[in-house]
Amino acid sequence: MTTAVNPPLRVGFAGTPEFSRQALQAILDAGYTVPLVLTQPDRPAGRGLKLTASAVKQLALTHNIPVAQPRSLRLDGKYPEEAQSAQTHLMEAKLDVLVVAAYGLILPQWVLSLPRYGCLNIHASLLPRWRGAAPIQRAIEAGDSHTGVTIMQMDAGLDTGDMLLVESLPISDTENASSLHDKLAVQGARLIVEALRALPLQTLKRVVQPEHGVTYAAKLDKAEAALDLTQSADLLARRIRAFNPAPGATIRLPGISEPVKVWNAVCLDHVAHATPGQLLKKSDQGIDIACAQGTLRLLELQRAGGKRQPAAVFVQGWSD
Secondary structure: OOOOOOOOOEEEEEEOOHHHHHHHHHHHHOOOEOOOEEOOOOEEEOOOOEEEOOHHHHHHHHOOOOEEOOOOOOOOOOOHHHHHHHHHHHHHHOOOEEEEEOOOOOOOHHHHHOOOOOEEEEEOOOOOOOEEOOHHHHHHHHOOOEEEEEEEEOOOOOOOOOEEEEEEEEOOOOOOHHHHHHHHHHHHHHHHHHHHHHOOOOOOOOEOOOOOOOOEEOOOOHHHHEOOOOOEHHHHHHHHHHOOOOOOEEEOOOOOOOOEEEEEEEEEOOOOOOOOOOEEEEEOOEEEEEOOEOEEEEEEEEOOOOOOEEHHHHHHHOOO
């Protein structure tokens, strides 16, 4: 008697930035067939604003994987021809599962229902906390001690689907969005391969997200970049780390006409009895600014058009 062997999964992939690229690379390294990749259209980038392919598209092309770049997947939306073309590609790909990671487009129900095992999402938070667009940044800004990755069975809601795998990751006091992104990208890439291996075995337990503890990670707005010194120094130090590298936090300093970008800062233990925004001290250790609560010490700064500098270098060319 011979044992039937399941054919390898046909895994579609939808993603755009570097976080997604690492997951696609892990799927390919694990030996899965990827017949189709969905990613955002090429965007202007760099000083010359040259049209540039996403990190996911660049990887797909190196592996000769067909790429579709619709501006929408809604058949009744603004770009119906692009959506219909994507639908044709998806149907022809005969997917067992579609993996989605930071894709940037909403998947309508026809996409969610098309693959045999549906669509799996790699979400960079411990759901239901930080559903939405910017879970990494909002977790740092809020002062969370832990975050992680959730592999989720997608449904029509905003990150509301059943959880399949969840793994926690501590957030250090010095973590910024860039460093935490890199850790979570590695974690997510490993977990999605684990989930794919378990799919045909039906060993993944679907867990409904609890109704309590739901928070939403709103997309970052450039208007948030300007530091409001009537807030606490602790919050501002976290926001600076959360907005590093993008969109970056900025501050107004005396004697400098344009906003200065702040790449790193800490909240000092001592409380300054001064007007919020008042310059308290500048030294090789940093630039101390009074806040509504506490003192913010700026450690790394950058003038418009200049280079990033530690405070010890920055103060040498600054006359207030």
